[in-house]
Amino acid sequence: MAVSEKMVAIEGSVSSKKRDFDVLILGTGFSGLGMAIRLRQKGYRDFAVIERAQDVGGTWYANHYPGCACDVPSHVYSFSFAPNPNWTRMFSPQNEIQTYLRRCAENFSIMPHIHFGTEVLETNWDEAKKRWITKTSNGIYSSRILVAGTGALSEAKLPDFPGIEDFRGEMFHSANWNHEVDLEGKRIAVIGTGASTIQFVPEIQPKAAHLDVYMRTAPWIMPHPDRPVTNMERSIYKFFPAAQLTMRAAIFWARETFVLAFTSQRKIMKIGEFVARKHLAKQVPDPELRRKLTPNFEMGCKRVLLSNKFYPTLGKENVDLVIDPIAKVGKDSIISYDGTKREADVIIFGTGFQVAEMPFSERVRGKEGKFLSEQWKGSPRAHMGTTVPGFPNFFVLMGPNTGLGHNSMVYMIESQIAYVMDAIKLMERNDSVAIEPKQEALDQFVGDLDKKMEGTVWTSGCASWYLDSQGRNPTLWPGFSWEFRKATKKLKESEYSFLKAAL
Ligand code: N01
Numbered sequence: 001m002a003v004s005e006k007m008v009a010i011e012g013s014v015s016s017k018k019r020d021f022d023v024l025i026l027g028t029g030f031s032g033l034g035m036a037i038r039l040r041q042k043g044y045r046d047f048a049v050i051e052r053a054q055d056v057g058g059t060w061y062a063n064h065y066p067g068c069a070c071d072v073p074s075h076v077y078s079f080s081f082a083p084n085p086n087w088t089r090m091f092s093p094q095n096e097i098q099t100y101l102r103r104c105a106e107n108f109s110i111m112p113h114i115h116f117g118t119e120v121l122e123t124n125w126d127e128a129k130k131r132w133i134t135k136t137s138n139g140i141y142s143s144r145i146l147v148a149g150t151g152a153l154s155e156a157k158l159p160d161f162p163g164i165e166d167f168r169g170e171m172f173h174s175a176n177w178n179h180e181v182d183l184e185g186k187r188i189a190v191i192g193t194g195a196s197t198i199q200f201v202p203e204i205q206p207k208a209a210h211l212d213v214y215m216r217t218a219p220w221i222m223p224h225p226d227r228p229v230t231n232m233e234r235s236i237y238k239f240f241p242a243a244q245l246t247m248r249a250a251i252f253w254a255r256e257t258f259v260l261a262f263t264s265q266r267k268i269m270k271i272g273e274f275v276a277r278k279h280l281a282k283q284v285p286d287p288e289l290r291r292k293l294t295p296n297f298e299m300g301c302k303r304v305l306l307s308n309k310f311y312p313t314l315g316k317e318n319v320d321l322v323i324d325p326i327a328k329v330g331k332d333s334i335i336s337y338d339g340t341k342r343e344a345d346v347i348i349f350g351t352g353f354q355v356a357e358m359p360f361s362e363r364v365r366g367k368e369g370k371f372l373s374e375q376w377k378g379s380p381r382a383h384m385g386t387t388v389p390g391f392p393n394f395f396v397l398m399g400p401n402t403g404l405g406h407n408s409m410v411y412m413i414e415s416q417i418a419y420v421m422d423a424i425k426l427m428e429r430n431d432s433v434a435i436e437p438k439q440e441a442l443d444q445f446v447g448d449l450d451k452k453m454e455g456t457v458w459t460s461g462c463a464s465w466y467l468d469s470q471g472r473n474p475t476l477w478p479g480f481s482w483e484f485r486k487a488t489k490k491l492k493e494s495e496y497s498f499l500k501a502a503l
């Protein structure tokens with residue numbers, strides 16, 4: 001079927017009643033929006049984007065905790081085709097990223113395609129009809145192609161401490177920040193010391209009567225190179241876009257070199273450890289606090305954090321860093337294994353997300369009636385991080401092994417989107433109704449990946465959310481990002497099965 005035949009009658013407008021589409025995209029983060037924009041740019045109109053929230057942005061809409069910001073530089077953390085000369089800081093705050101994504105959705109005419117307040121309950125491949133039937137909170141959708149842009153950081157991870165249901169104060173996760181809760185004068189307990197916590201703790205500390213920060217593992221924290229982008233710089237980027245592109249390229253290639261320290265040249269990471277230790281020594285004069293905050297694993301094994309404010313905050317009079325493991329939660333306190341009871345009015349969980357589990361996989365059922373989660377058995381695998389045998393016409397953006405610890409995810413997402421477009425084009429050229437990767441192609445791809453993963457810092461022994469329950473790393477791409485771009489540049493027909501349309 002030609003692209004033109006699939007266009008709906010009214011340009012850019014999708015009837016709210018229509019539930020039958022050529023392409024259904026899930027999510028409006030960088031992945032879903034990027035996919036939608038590319039489809040429109042290529043002349044497609046018969047697609048919808050469903051979004052459970054009431055606005056675009058995905059994780060950048062959902063996360064609005066105080067101090068929420070990107071820890072990847074703004075110049076690379078944006079679409080290559082939509083530079084933004086207006087970033088106010090080198091590392092953008094959440095609201096600017098969400099505004100940027102909204103502007104992209106408006107400027108590229110994606111808004112009429114988005115069905116807000118629509119959550120996917122379950123989606124099934126109908127083998128007879130060769131279509132995806134997607135049950136949502138707003139009715140049933142049918143589509144030839146399904147693209148999941150549901151993101152890796154969408155389902156919060158909440159620890160199940162004994163007694164937690166009896167806690168009488170307020171509790172929330174950083175990804176569902178409850179701004180209604182007035183933190184002024186409260187005794188606050190924060191659990192976890194990951195990327196989110198180190199951003200919000202300095203913001204809430206001045207309000208707290210007392211703040212306990214519960215740390216299980218001391219993270220590596222580097223000095224944050226953030227600074228405001230000057231008016232002069234912004235004018236230059238606006239009137240000479242090439243200057244911003246040059247900046248983008250410089251940051252991208254500089255960050256590409258970091259891969260070596262995570263993979264084949266791990267000795268380089270010692271330089272990072274030296275810098276981080278100096279940072280700790282400079283910011284934490286108290287030797288006992290410094291001892292607690294000294295990491296006991298190789299830098300890079302977990303995500304490397306950036307902050308100039310977190311360490312000084314821990315030294316404030318109203319703050320205690322607690323390293324005693326939590327035994328249980330009482331009605332107004334947290335109790336450690338040694339019996340110490342610390343009172344709390346509010347508990348804030350900075351305990352991260354269900355990344356390796358990919359909770360979305362429990363809602364997608366392929367041609368053999370198996371859920372993706374049953375096929376993956378806790379260890380996700382996708383060809384080129386994007387396609388799965390037994391799940392025809394299904395593409396997962398930010399899929400298994402596409403994550404990065406050193407560079408911008410937007411680059412990986414754009415690589416995948418080009419790959420999906422290639423698949424759609426090929427289907428048209430071959431007059432196919434369905435495409436799925438061959439098991440041998442996937443096995444070869446995953447075998448190579450797993451081999452590359454050996455000897456990297458991510459397998460150096462720490463417990464991290466990069467790893468699944470089997471100790472495999474289904475989260476990160478173990479190489480340069482440009483290698484992923486190269487691998488996904490062209491979909492190899494020999495790695496796929498195509499099902500031709502009946503004559
Ligand atoms: O979560 P995390 P996050 N009992 O998983 C602890 C992205 N992000 O929300 O290290 C006690 O990093 C856990 O301890 P441990 C970014 O990719 C991006 O902060 O497992 N503690 C850890 O300290 C990031 O990596 C930006 O021992 C428990 C913390 O909770 C990802 O989001 C900004 C526990 C979890 O840290 C997740 O960050 C912010 C338990 N049962 C976040 N369970 C950008 O700028 C967990 N912990 C792009």
